[in-house]
Amino acid sequence: MSEQSKTPVLERTPVDGPCPRCGATELRRYPVVSEGGWFQVVKCQNCLLSVERTPWSRLGPIQLLSDLL
DSSP, X not given: OOHHHHSOOOOOEXXXXXXXXXXXXXXXXXXXXXXXXXXXXXXXXXXXXXXXEEEOOTTTTOOOGGGXX
């Protein structure tokens, strides 16, 4: 198994529309973690402007069984 196949890959989902700052149509939605916890963001891949930032689950991609009750 090659080293490249072991590397986790973050899926960045394309979002329709132009960037309000640079006009590029390279908007992507993906999770990020910051000092405030996990967020789902829409960022321009050209100028890195955060177009949208909404709170996500407290542990990000990890879902506890207690959260399902």
